[in-house]
Amino acid sequence: MGKPVTSWTPERYRELARLWDDGLTGGEIAARLGVSRNAVLAKARRLNLKIRESPLTAAASAARRKHAERRPEGKPPPEGCRYVLGDPPERWRYCGAPRVAGRSYCAAHLRACTRREPHAAP
Numbered sequence: 001m002g003k004p005v006t007s008w009t010p011e012r013y014r015e016l017a018r019l020w021d022d023g024l025t026g027g028e029i030a031a032r033l034g035v036s037r038n039a040v041l042a043k044a045r046r047l048n049l050k051i052r053e054s055p056l057t058a059a060a061s062a063a064r065r066k067h068a069e070r071r072p073e074g075k076p077p078p079e080g081c082r083y084v085l086g087d088p089p090e091r092w093r094y095c096g097a098p099r100v101a102g103r104s105y106c107a108a109h110l111r112a113c114t115r116r117e118p119h120a121a122p
C-alpha cells in the first residue's frame with residue numbers, strides 16, 4: 001500500500017518485454033517490476049507484446065501487429081528528430097538529432113523522407 005509511483009523508463013519497458021518473452025505471467029512480471037499486474041498487461045498491450053491468447057484471436061492480433069509496424073519504446077523526443085531507427089523491436093528508438101526548424105526530422109532524415117520523388121532532378 002502507498003507504493004511510490006513508478007515511472008516507465010526504456011529500461012523497464014525492455015525488462016518487461018524480456019520477461020514477457022521468457023513466458024512469465026503478468027503476475028510474475030508485475031512482482032519483479034514492482035508494479036500491478038494490470039499495469040503490466042496494459043504496458044504489454046501498448047508494446048504490442050505477444051499477448052497469450054487463444055489461437056483464433058492470436059491470428060487476428062498477428063494481423064493487427066503487422067499494421068502497428070514501428071512502435072519505438074519510450075516517447076518521441078519533445079525536441080529532436082522523430083525518425084525511428086533500428087529494426088528488431090527491442091532496438092527501435094527515435095533518432096533524436098536536432099530538428100530542422102518547423103519539421104519533425106533532422107536534416108538527414110528529412111532528406112531521406114522526401115527523396116522518393118518520382119522525378120529525380122538530373
Ligand SMILES: [Zn+2]
Binds near residue numbers: 081082095097105106
Ligand atoms: Zn534524424
